[in-house]
Amino acid sequence: GRKLLMIPGPIEFEPAVLRAMGEVTTSHVAPNFIESFGNALDLMQRLWLAPNGQPFIIAGSGTLAMDMAACNLVEEGENALVISTGYFGWRYRDILEAYGGNVTVLQAPIGETVPLEDIENELKNKQYKVVTMTHVDTSTGVFVDPQPIAALAQKHNALSILDGVCATIGEETKQEEWGIDVVLTGSQKAVGVPPGLALLVVSQKAMDTWRNRKTQVRSYYSDWKYWLPIMEAYQNRKPSYFGTPAVNLVRALEVSLEIINKEGIENRVASHKKYADAFRKAMSSIGLSIIPTSDGIAANTLSAVYYPEDVNGGDFLKYMKEYGVIVAGGLHPDIKTKYFRVGHMGTIHKGDVVTTISAIEYSLNKSGYKFENGKALATFQNEI
Ligand code: PMP
Numbered sequence: 001g002r003k004l005l006m007i008p009g010p011i012e013f014e015p016a017v018l019r020a021m022g023e024v025t026t027s028h029v030a031p032n033f034i035e036s037f038g039n040a041l042d043l044m045q046r047l048w049l050a051p052n053g054q055p056f057i058i059a060g061s062g063t064l065a066m067d068m069a070a071c072n073l074v075e076e077g078e079n080a081l082v083i084s085t086g087y088f089g090w091r092y093r094d095i096l097e098a099y100g101g102n103v104t105v106l107q108a109p110i111g112e113t114v115p116l117e118d119i120e121n122e123l124k125n126k127q128y129k130v131v132t133m134t135h136v137d138t139s140t141g142v143f144v145d146p147q148p149i150a151a152l153a154q155k156h157n158a159l160s161i162l163d164g165v166c167a168t169i170g171e172e173t174k175q176e177e178w179g180i181d182v183v184l185t186g187s188q189k190a191v192g193v194p195p196g197l198a199l200l201v202v203s204q205k206a207m208d209t210w211r212n213r214k215t216q217v218r219s220y221y222s223d224w225k226y227w228l229p230i231m232e233a234y235q236n237r238k239p240s241y242f243g244t245p246a247v248n249l250v251r252a253l254e255v256s257l258e259i260i261n262k263e264g265i266e267n268r269v270a271s272h273k274k275y276a277d278a279f280r281k282a283m284s285s286i287g288l289s290i291i292p293t294s295d296g297i298a299a300n301t302l303s304a305v306y307y308p309e310d311v312n313g314g315d316f317l318k319y320m321k322e323y324g325v326i327v328a329g330g331l332h333p334d335i336k337t338k339y340f341r342v343g344h345m346g347t348i349h350k351g352d353v354v355t356t357i358s359a360i361e362y363s364l365n366k367s368g369y370k371f372e373n374g375k376a377l378a379t380f381q382n383e384i
Contacts, residue, residue, distance in 0.1 A: 006356045007328040008138050008166055008302040008343035009189035014259060016319070017193055020252040028247055029239035036254045037234040037245065041214045043257035044201055047265050048168070048183050050103050052176035053201040056224075056231055057253065059246040062165035062186025065198035067130045068222045069161045069182045070130075072210050076100030078129040078216070079156070081122055083114050083149065087139035087331050088163055099107055099218050102128075109334060111291045113144055118153065121158035126306050130159045130181075135167035140291045141332035141349045143171065154179050165189060168199075169260060170272040172302040181206040189247065189322045190272070190301055190345040192256040196249045229338065259347070272300035274351060275344045278383035279303055282357050285366070285379040286371040291339060301345040302329035304330075306338055311367040319363035350384060 004014050010124070026033050037057070043056040056066060069090070074080055081099040082093050085108045096103045104113045106122060124183070133144050146162050152158040159181040163171060170182060170190035175183045187197035210224055211261040217223040218254060227241045233240030260268050280290055280303055290305050292298040307313055315338065320327055328343070330336040342356060357376050364371065 001324070002093040004325045004352055005353055006325055006342050006344070007342055009186070009345070011189060011191055011192065011343055011346045012349075012352060013046070013194060014256065015369050016259065016346050017256045018253045018256045021194060021248050022249065023251060025247050025347045028245050029241065032236055033247060033251070034234060034239055035294050036251050036295065037306070038237050040250055040254040040257055040367060041231060041235045043073050043254070043261055044193060044199065047257060047260060048201040048306070050203070051179065052221070053175060054186045054207050055205055055227070055230065055235075056198075056202070056227055057198045057245070057250060058198045058200075058227060059196060059243065059249070060198040061195060062163075062184070062188075062191040062198060063091070063095075064183035065165070065186060065200050066092060066163060066360060067219070068198065068200060068253070069098045069184055069202075070101070071167065071219045071222050072098055072224045073159055073182070073206060074101045075213060075215050077102060078102065079126050080107045081106065081119075081128045081131045083131065083133040083144065084108065084111070085113060085137035085140060085142040085144055088134045088165070089132075090135055092134075096130075096132075104128075108142070110335060111140060111142060111293045113142060114295050116148055119149060120152050120156075123152055123158065123266060124287050128153075128156065128158040128339045129163050132161040135164045135171055135173070135281060136299040136301050137164055138302065138341070139304075141299045141302050142292045143167075143299040146173070146180055149348070150178050150180045153181075159209060160204075166301055168298070169265070169268060172269050175203070179203075187253060189343075191253070192260070192346045193249060193252045196246055197253060199253075202297050245312045270346060274384065275348045276300045276303065278380050279342065279344055279353060282376040283360075286361070286376045291335075292376075299322070302341055304339050304341045307340065308364070308369045311364065311369050313340065313353050316340065316363045316367050320359050323359040323362050325359035327356070327360075331340070353380065353384075
């Protein structure tokens with residue numbers, strides 16, 4: 001039967017976006033499609049707040065976007081600094097190493113961030129080519145403020161790469177003003193489009209760095225030399241071909257970005273924050289705690305919530321499903337069975353969050369946890 005999908009991506013999508021997915025597929029060089037592709041690229045520059053950035057829309061998942069930034073910007077033997085708040089920091093380490101990068105990881109303890117002082121010390125220590133950070137680590141729900149880190153990278157002559165897969169559109173991102181060189185994401189989260197698109201906006205400085213490489217890019221599909229002319233052509237409303245674009249997904253992206261643009265990116269981010277705050281107050285009102293150790297580093301886009309003692313995670317998730325709501329289990333290997341994750345991103349509907357909180361209360365009850373019934377729901381309703 002129909003279930004409410006409240007995981008940190010894919011999310012519940014807008015009917016208009018899903019309808020675009022179901023439209024008759026046109027040629028990738030049909031005039032209407034050229035317009036849609038160009039418009040989607042223009043909208044990315046606008047919503048990323050990077051009017052001079054180079055947008056890329058490529059068929060693939062968020063990991064492809066990470067891959068592209070890594071292999072185009074880092075040459076073999078160059079130093080890369082990974083600021084890791086969990087699972088997706090380790091993925092960036094692996095990707096950079098696959099391309100011969102010499103990677104240093106600054107690892108935050110679970111639920112915390114890396115102190116700026118440590119980052120600055122490391123940047124003074126060696127000349128780094130890139131610094132990567134995860135805007136929201138999906139395994140912990142920890143939010144990293146990219147602005148001061150991008151500023152440090154700039155000061156020490158390194159490029160900054162922001163993995164925004166679980167954040168972009170849901171967390172404030174002023175790419176150009178903050179001097180972030182790459183902001184990358186996937187389609188299936190706060191961007192609000194079914195899985196399958198890798199999205200990046202790259203600063204002109206980073207594009208120049210890429211142009212001045214001494215060695216060949218060690219990937220075929222990810223090499224910007226094939227994709228840059230394509231993106232430029234579509235933005236100039238001209239046909240072009242390298243690899244067939246995901247026609248229906250690109251149309252769906254155009255529709256979703258139009259909806260977000262109409263609402264206004266600031267309003268969209270504010271709405272994510274409002275729901276996140278209210279959701280977490282609801283959880284704490286019944287004695288549950290979240291992984292991030294302070295409010296300031298708790299994400300807008302998802303919450304990672306510890307089970308109360310004696311609640312079995314497998315049972316809890318089974319009861320949630322029985323109620324019709326899908327949330328995610330743990331992802332961080334050290335605490336995998338100790339917490340669950342709820343995504344609250346996209347065009348969030350109040351009723352969906354109410355249903356989710358109701359399901360959580362039901363499942364906690366069924367799992368034998370004692371608390372005041374209805375308290376989380378009442379807290380949420382008072383906050384929202
Ligand atoms: N980075 C982050 C922060 C993510 O949350 C994810 C997906 N959960 C990825 C990268 C990888 O994206 P994908 O699964 O689309 O390849």
